[in-house]
Amino acid sequence: MKLLFEVALGSGPTKHAWSPNGQYLAVSGTALRLQIFDRHGALHDEVPLAGKELKTHSAATHLAWDSRGEKLCVLHREHGKKEGPFAADAAMVYRPRQKEALKLDNARENEFTHCAWDPDGGALALATAKGNVLLYDSRLGKMTSVLGKHTKRIACGAWTTDGRLVLGAEDRSVTVSAAAGDTELQLEIRGDAKEVRFAPEPPSESQTSVSTGKNPRLNQFSVNVGARTVFVYRLGEDDASYGSERSRFAMKLGRDHPPAELQFQEGYGRVSCHLWLTHALLLVAFELGHLVVMRVGISDEQSDEVFTSKPFETPAVVKPGAPKMAVTFCARSRKVAATSGGVVKVFEVARDGGLREIPEAGFALAKNVAVTDIGWALGGQILTVSADDGAARAFLASLPRLADADGARVTYLSSLTEVSVLDLALDTDVIAVPLECEPSFVALGEAHVAAGVNNQAWFYRVGRAGEAPARDPPLVNRREYLGVVDAVAMSASYAIALCEGRAFVHAVEAADDPDETREFKLPERGEEARQGAVTAVAATPALAAYGTDRGFVRLVSVRDRAAVAEHRHAEGAIDAVYPNAAGTKVVFVDEHATACLYDPASERVLPIPEPGGPPKKVLWDVFDPDVFAVADGSSFRVYLYARVTVDGPRVEFVGAHVLPAGCAPTSLVNGV
Numbered sequence: 001m002k003l004l005f006e007v008a009l010g011s012g013p014t015k016h017a018w019s020p021n022g023q024y025l026a027v028s029g030t031a032l033r034l035q036i037f038d039r040h041g042a043l044h045d046e047v048p049l050a051g052k053e054l055k056t057h058s059a060a061t062h063l064a065w066d067s068r069g070e071k072l073c074v075l076h077r078e079h080g081k082k083e084g085p086f087a088a089d090a091a092m093v094y095r096p097r098q099k100e101a102l103k104l105d106n107a108r109e110n111e112f113t114h115c116a117w118d119p120d121g122g123a124l125a126l127a128t129a130k131g132n133v134l135l136y137d138s139r140l141g142k143m144t145s146v147l148g149k150h151t152k153r154i155a156c157g158a159w160t161t162d163g164r165l166v167l168g169a170e171d172r173s174v175t176v177s178a179a180a181g182d183t184e185l186q187l188e189i190r191g192d193a194k195e196v197r198f199a200p201e202p203p204s205e206s207q208t209s210v211s212t213g214k215n216p217r218l219n220q221f222s223v224n225v226g227a228r229t230v231f232v233y234r235l236g237e238d239d240a241s242y243g244s245e246r247s248r249f250a251m252k253l254g255r256d257h258p259p260a261e262l263q264f265q266e267g268y269g270r271v272s273c274h275l276w277l278t279h280a281l282l283l284v285a286f287e288l289g290h291l292v293v294m295r296v297g298i299s300d301e302q303s304d305e306v307f308t309s310k311p312f313e314t315p316a317v318v319k320p321g322a323p324k325m326a327v328t329f330c331a332r333s334r335k336v337a338a339t340s341g342g343v344v345k346v347f348e349v350a351r352d353g354g355l356r357e358i359p360e361a362g363f364a365l366a367k368n369v370a371v372t373d374i375g376w377a378l379g380g381q382i383l384t385v386s387a388d389d390g391a392a393r394a395f396l397a398s399l400p401r402l403a404d405a406d407g408a409r410v411t412y413l414s415s416l417t418e419v420s421v422l423d424l425a426l427d428t429d430v431i432a433v434p435l436e437c438e439p440s441f442v443a444l445g446e447a448h449v450a451a452g453v454n455n456q457a458w459f460y461r462v463g464r465a466g467e468a469p470a471r472d473p474p475l476v477n478r479r480e481y482l483g484v485v486d487a488v489a490m491s492a493s494y495a496i497a498l499c500e501g502r503a504f505v506h507a508v509e510a511a512d513d514p515d516e517t518r519e520f521k522l523p524e525r526g527e528e529a530r531q532g533a534v535t536a537v538a539a540t541p542a543l544a545a546y547g548t549d550r551g552f553v554r555l556v557s558v559r560d561r562a563a564v565a566e567h568r569h570a571e572g573a574i575d576a577v578y579p580n581a582a583g584t585k586v587v588f589v590d591e592h593a594t595a596c597l598y599d600p601a602s603e604r605v606l607p608i609p610e611p612g613g614p615p616k617k618v619l620w621d622v623f624d625p626d627v628f629a630v631a632d633g634s635s636f637r638v639y640l641y642a643r644v645t646v647d648g649p650r651v652e653f654v655g656a657h658v659l660p661a662g663c664a665p666t667s668l669v670n671g672v
Helices: 244-253
Strands: 002-008 015-018 024-028 033-038 043-048 060-065 072-076 090-095 100-103 112-117 123-128 133-137 142-146 154-159 165-169 173-177 183-188 193-198 220-225 229-234 260-262 271-276 281-286 291-295 304-309 326-330 335-340 343-349 355-357 371-377 382-387 391-396 403-406 409-415 418-423 431-434 441-444 448-453 456-461 475-480 485-490 494-499 502-507 520-522 534-539 543-548 552-557 562-568 574-579 586-590 595-599 604-607 617-620 627-631 635-642 650-658
Touching (some): 015 060, 123 165, 229 281, 418 448, 441 485, 456 485, 552 574, 574 617, 604 650
Parallel strands (some): 485 534
Antiparallel strands (some): 112 123, 133 142, 220 229, 326 335, 441 448, 627 635
């Protein structure tokens, strides 16, 4: 993996937490300050923390963001009376947008052991070492004490999606409480609770329905009990929210349903941590280096082990405060990262629940450096690792699939703030173009590459194919449009930008039209009502192509500013247009995911036979103007436009090929 940025806060263990939207990264080390960074590693804010610096523990013991990423709860040491790993005696709520930090009242000198926001981000639960709970209402600024929730230290907890608080403690019990703090249920367990994890809800079709027609939540959670076993419990729904029939159903799912105890082989050792991969698959990591995936059924069938491996053969010897083994899972990318000591390994989750290691994604920190915290961000794009050397490191694990092609050349996002241009036909160096910020779209023309975000676009000259690449591609145009840019397409001299239902055509290089006299909009003035809003754009050397939500497919001469071809599709709006290089034929896709070929010369519209799944991309062959391929995400199907047959012009199906997993086609050159 590529290191994006590294931050240091002291010389000992560090802790980090990304906001759910990936906008902010909070980092705490042994130094008495909390630092907030943006996704690129730039410092956003720094908050001083009172207390005494300890070389063996991070200043903050817990970092918890609310679901919207608007508030961060920080538990930290202020008076330094105790030096245990969970000995926090101060709580703070930090708002990154306002750069405001609010210290919460702790007149009773509670020792805070856990914190968690409710699903709406309005209520904050603070657990204490004496088994009490403080509920902070962030909207009213009011603190409520709930005494005697447990008899010993509360070690872990989480909120249900319907707003109930589940807490596990060292008194060998787990409690379920209403939002106001009243205990609804107490579950006895055979050891101290180490961590609580909620499973994602199963798909609707796999749940049982009641007469109301809705699918009740299972609210299934698991508890690491004494690092020896894992209990799985199905809580059901909140009785107060539903009628008597739903209450009875919740009782059947929850209170009358005993917890399931998962059985593991003795050779695995102690449970280090666990997490849910799906509603039925639970990943358990053991201190001796084993990873085990358990299948947990929705009904009462026995749970079974579906996968086991030992990626870390030698158990890590770590310093106090660092986990012997830790795992993190990203549901969007379906990847697991596991760490033991200073070694990090990455796995892909197969459909059957197995883990396939990705060797090239793994890495190791320096000798005698151990990982203290690990987590994914931005849908699996960034993997962040905190260590006991005082540093937190963010690695680029994957990039958004931003790519475009022109002929045999392709451009793609090679870093969060860099695009590269590669020629597939010529053995030339890759051209790297640094950008001002992370883009949301890219485009490639004959001699230029464009990228941008929101209503801005930047155009760089990279030279034509075969020319010596520029060492530092110059910025030749900077545009601000009248709306958010949805897409940009380019030829050698002009660009067409789709912005909130309108298309803007202008010169690529600002020097070619300094007075902006050659610019124009599509649809033309007076044609908006007839044609509708623009939904798709494309560019050929001389023609700008676009489609509209009223079913129009049009080709416009950029030089003459006049339409040279027009077709009205009666079946609905146009989602995408794909002209060949000369603009002599156009494949368009409508709102029903139906693809057709439009021949402007004969004004024919031909169906595309043997369609696969919904088209995601259409590629014309660079050297054969009558061959194209349609990709649907899992395969690509090749077609030939036959001009002369006994039945007249037609589109013929040539064959289909499986698209490798994780691949997105960008260019078709000589059938490849």
